[in-house]
Amino acid sequence: xxxxxxxxxxxxxxxxxxxxxxxxxxxxxxxxxxxxxxxxxxxxxxxxxxxxxxxxxxxxxxxxxxxxxxxxxxxxxxxxxxxxxxxxxxxxxxxxxxxxxxxxxxxxxxxxxxxxxxxxxxxxxxxxxxxxxxxxxxxxxxxxxxxxxxxxxxxxxxxxxxxxxxxxxxxxxxxxxxxxxxxxxxxxxxxxxxxxxxxxxxxxxxxxxxxxxxxxxxxxxxxxxxxxxxxx
Numbered sequence: 001x002x003x004x005x006x007x008x009x010x011x012x013x014x015x016x017x018x019x020x021x022x023x024x025x026x027x028x029x030x031x032x033x034x035x036x037x038x039x040x041x042x043x044x045x046x047x048x049x050x051x052x053x054x055x056x057x058x059x060x061x062x063x064x065x066x067x068x069x070x071x072x073x074x075x076x077x078x079x080x081x082x083x084x085x086x087x088x089x090x091x092x093x094x095x096x097x098x099x100x101x102x103x104x105x106x107x108x109x110x111x112x113x114x115x116x117x118x119x120x121x122x123x124x125x126x127x128x129x130x131x132x133x134x135x136x137x138x139x140x141x142x143x144x145x146x147x148x149x150x151x152x153x154x155x156x157x158x159x160x161x162x163x164x165x166x167x168x169x170x171x172x173x174x175x176x177x178x179x180x181x182x183x184x185x186x187x188x189x190x191x192x193x194x195x196x197x198x199x200x201x202x203x204x205x206x207x208x209x210x211x212x213x214x215x216x217x218x219x220x221x222x223x224x225x226x227x228x229x230x231x232x
Contacts, residue, residue: 002178004124009159012173017125018082020174021061024164025085028062031164033210037120037149038068039201040225046196047145047227049074052116056080056139058104058132059122063090070095074116080104105131113141120149121223124162124176129183133191140230146193149225152200153178158220184226193228200224 015023024031041047050073057066060079069077078098081087087099102108104119105126117136126132136146151162161173181198188195201223208215 004156004161004176004178007157007159007178008161010161010163010171010173012161012163012171014161014173014175017175020172021083022085023166023172024174025062025083025089027164028086029064029089032064032121033207034064035201035206035210036151036223037225038064040149040199040223041065041068041147043199044147044197044225044227046229047116047147049116052114052145054078054114055116055118056112056114057096058117058119058136060090060096060099061086061121063093063095065118065120066090066095067093069116069118078112078114105135107135108138112139113144114139115141115144117144117146118148119146121151121162123148123150123179123184124156125174126179127177129179129187130190133187133193136228137191137193137230142230144230145196146188146228146230147225148184148228149223150179150184152221152223153180154221155217155223158217181224188226188228192230194231195226196229197227198224 052074054076055074057079060081066077076097079096080100080102156178161176163173166172200221203217
């Protein structure tokens with residue numbers, strides 16, 4: 001883990017995670033593009049989404065990934081998120097069986113097990129990745145798949161934090177940490193996961209069309225996705 005402050009070039013006011021996402025919830029859907037994560041999930045060849053009878057969406061937010069999973073044929077999806085305001089948006093989609101407010105890095109006492117676990121665009125807010133991978137392992141049935149999509153460490157190390165406009169012209173960042181891809185690999189292996197696949201997304205023409213100011217970042221990595229399997 002590396003504190004983002006050593007890379008920060010914008011020096012936006014920074015909010016704690018729960019406070020930041022509570023403030024962002026109303027405008028989150030209009031800000032986060034499917035190019036960041038859902039396009040990467042489409043590229044994963046090792047994951048047979050429709051074969052998952054039950055999935056757990058960790059840090060489910062407004063339910064973007066949950067809705068995508070249901071559209072891919074996943075029969076049942078549960079969600080967990082730290083922020084009630086985000087969960088309200090997720091509940092309104094009507095795609096989740098159960099939604100729970102909670103810390104996705106904390107152990108779960110329910111004993112529930114799933115064929116598929118997902119987590120998208122939240123790992124950069126965690127000081128330590130190991131509890132996340134351990135929580136996913138705890139929730140996994142034998143042969144389960146864990147798919148994590150994240151904001152690429154290169155972009156964070158280039159000084160660009162997760163941020164949004166609290167008010168027009170008033171950007172704020174959300175507390176972030178830099179984790180190298182090797183940090184993910186170590187945390188996943190330590191938790192008993194086997195890495196199946198990795199894909200990365202670059203800033204391309206679609207990104208520049210959506211965010212013209214990002215032309216200066218063309219062909220640089222902006223996000224990544226890892227697919228893990230639980231053996232045994």
